Amino acid sequence: MNRTTAIRAIISATSAEPVVFTTEAACRVARSISDRRNHLYLTAGGELASSLGIGVAMQVRRPTIVVDSYASLARNPMGLITAGTLPRLSLVHVVLDDGLFGAGDADAPTGRADVCALARAAGYDSVMSTARPDRFMTLVRDHVSRTSRPVLIRCLLSAPDEPVAAAAAAVRTGDLPAHARRFTESIGDLGAIA
Amino acid sequence: MRFADRVSEGNRVQPTPGPDFKRTGERKMTPLAQKADLVDELSRALVSAEFGPFYATPGAVVSPLYAPLSAGPGVFTVAREDNAIGIAAGAALTGHSPVVLMPNHGLGPSLGAIASLIVPYRVPILLAVSVGADAEEARLLSRITRPMLDGLGLETIEFDPARSVVEQVNRARDAVRDLRVPTALLIPSAAPGRRA
Numbered sequence: 001m002n003r004t005t006a007i008r009a010i011i012s013a014t015s016a017e018p019v020v021f022t023t024e025a026a027c028r029v030a031r032s033i034s035d036r037r038n039h040l041y042l043t044a045g046g047e048l049a050s051s052l053g054i055g056v057a058m059q060v061r062r063p064t065i066v067v068d069s070y071a072s073l074a075r076n077p078m079g080l081i082t083a084g085t086l087p088r089l090s091l092v093h094v095v096l097d098d099g100l101f102g103a104g105d106a107d108a109p110t111g112r113a114d115v116c117a118l119a120r121a122a123g124y125d126s127v128m129s130t131a132r133p134d135r136f137m138t139l140v141r142d143h144v145s146r147t148s149r150p151v152l153i154r155c156l157l158s159a160p161d162e163p164v165a166a167a168a169a170a171v172r173t174g175d176l177p178a179h180a181r182r183f184t185e186s187i188g189d190l191g192a193i194a
Numbered sequence: 195m196r197f198a199d200r201v202s203e204g205n206r207v208q209p210t211p212g213p214d215f216k217r218t219g220e221r222k223m224t225p226l227a228q229k230a231d232l233v234d235e236l237s238r239a240l241v242s243a244e245f246g247p248f249y250a251t252p253g254a255v256v257s258p259l260y261a262p263l264s265a266g267p268g269v270f271t272v273a274r275e276d277n278a279i280g281i282a283a284g285a286a287l288t289g290h291s292p293v294v295l296m297p298n299h300g301l302g303p304s305l306g307a308i309a310s311l312i313v314p315y316r317v318p319i320l321l322a323v324s325v326g327a328d329a330e331e332a333r334l335l336s337r338i339t340r341p342m343l344d345g346l347g348l349e350t351i352e353f354d355p356a357r358s359v360v361e362q363v364n365r366a367r368d369a370v371r372d373l374r375v376p377t378a379l380l381i382p383s384a385a386p387g388r389r390a
Contacts, residue, residue, distance in 0.1 A: 020284075040287065044310030048280035051272075052311070055284020055292075058247075058270075078277040177316040177374065180287060187288045 002159040022046035037186035050079025084122030125149035131156035237262035254295035275300035324383030
């Protein structure tokens with residue numbers, strides 16, 4: 001499975017639920033597949049994707065999806081630890097795990113950490129891992145539809161991605177305030193603010 | 195009218211201190227820790243202005259606002275400042291006006307969160323930054339706090355106990371909610387000898 005296949009599955013499994021995408025390729029791929037109002041794309045600070053998703057989930061009290069990466073999670077696992085302390089948090093935390101520690105082909109200096117073990121230790125209610133696209137799609141769909149507790153789904157990536165036109169798919173810096181407002185409006189449409 | 199004129203008129207009270215700040219005289223903020231009435235008024239004003247939810251880091255326990263807000267609307271404590279800001283940003287993007295209580299020594303670890311998330315997305319959030327002034331470390335941090343916030347592009351209001359609490363909180367509210375400008379409220383916090 002590659003990143004594009006995984007993100008296509010996530011988008012297919014979601015509709016109006018808030019979805020926070022970590023930086024770089026995840027955002028570009030998601031935006032090129034389907035640019036929805038309930039998508040929040042981070043252009044920097046990807047290591048805060050899970051924290052941001054936690055903040056959303058604590059308020060909307062319905063499934064919120066964070067599309068994290070191995071690199072973002074490894075840089076700042078505190079979001080994982082925080083979510084684990086919130087047993088009623090409706091958070092579907094997807095980690096796209098290519099085992100790399102950043103953009104390009106940089107290897108993680110300490111190898112691939114076991115994010116599933118970290119999530120279990122942090123207190124996540126349910127932790128799963130798969131490298132199969134059909135299984136991944138099923139897991140995401142099931143948890144988006146019914147989860148009321150923090151769950152982590154690790155998606156093991158092994159195949160290269162299709163090229164994405166970065167210039168066309170990236171959110172320009174000057175457009176970020178409008179992008180944030182669009183996301184907020186989509187949350188308001190849910191009518192679920194606590 | 196420029197934002198600074200509209201929101202912070204009367205609050206941009208000091209020029210950015212330079213290297214000779216100490217020699218030319220520090221503007222020492224009066225600690226609030228022992229002024230319970232004023233602290234209660236400030237916490238009530240924040241709630242009345244519909245700020246919230248409230249987040250804090252462990253170091254914010256010395257903030258004078260920590261106790262009254264914990265006893266009132268509640269404070270969610272997060273281990274790291276940047277993560278607290280990230281969680282608050284999420285709350286802000288659902289339509290709330292969150293507040294993060296943090297000591298000024300937490301600004302350093304938060305630079306990335308502020309510069310990459312709060313400022314470019316114009317996330318409507320208030321950082322209630324407690325500022326100490328007694329220990330040597332606190333004095334050093336106090337000198338660089340305002341320049342750091344200015345450099346990051348946050349609107350900064352130095353809380354003045356001699357002025358109307360409600361007026362100052364309403365200025366923060368106008369900045370955060372109406373203009374969607376991330377704002378810092380500097381609060382003199384530490385009791386003498388305590389680390390802020």
